[in-house]
Amino acid sequence: MSRRLALVTLHDGADSGRVVELESAAVLGKHLPGTVGGGHYTWDGWDEPVPSGFDDVADVDLVELELIDGVVADAGFAGEIKRTLLLRVEPDSPANSVAAFERDLMAMPDHIPAIVNWALSRVVGPPTTRWTHCWEQEYYTLDGLKVNYMMSPHHWGLIDGWFDPEMPRQIVDLNIAHVYHATDRSVLAAALG
């Protein structure tokens, strides 16, 4: 079973009144400062990403996800942070490296208890997408992401080697979408349930 997710980007200088309308018409997670490469909102699959008539939307980067694995440790999660990482593994990467990369990502929750719920998915569509993987987590606090996750030695000392252009084992393209938003409900409990 697959599900959909999208990154939504507004035009520069989008009309503020229309933006308010969009935010009330669609269930969008507004990206917090510090997000990189993923536009202005995450659409996590509730209803439709952008109802018709919103010309201020420049791009809806929609992906179809097929779950590799995930854990919902707290099905009653009520916030506060959902984080999404969309990435592209280089197409000429050896299959055993890709498998090791996926295993390493899925071991992160064992080393970083601040990760509450998580899912690793392959991007299986649309055919034009540039992304290959989606790595999602939910945290009780923003510090859980920005301190416990980002500053963990497991992250920078091991996982990042798959992303780092200075490391011989890099297989992930440098252009990633690292986005996060506040939420009052669990996207992953609904998706994995």
Place this chain on the structure above:
Amino acid sequence: MVVVGKIHILDELTVEPGNLAAVRRLMAEGYMAGAAERGMTLEQTWLTPPVELFDQPNTLVFLWSVPDAPAWWAMRGAAGRDPGVAEFWAEVDAHCVERQRRFLVDDPPAEAER
């Protein structure tokens, strides 16, 4: 959580016979200044085996440091934004049999309440 202070970065460049001078020159002219700008301090450089061989590889070892994890991310972010860094290592790799980069911390690591 684990609290990490100084982080060491160990580069091991196993160089094709006859290429040591070229790799030394590349590192000196193409990497040192940028590394310093990214916050890396060069602590030590070694050669092993300790004499240049003519029919077998030698390994050049560079030990760098950054003060802590935020400084590590600052280094990493700057390298990611500069396409010249990946191009530099591709040029070095053309002279090498193998290259490794490892990160090292004090052992045992300190634990702290958060």
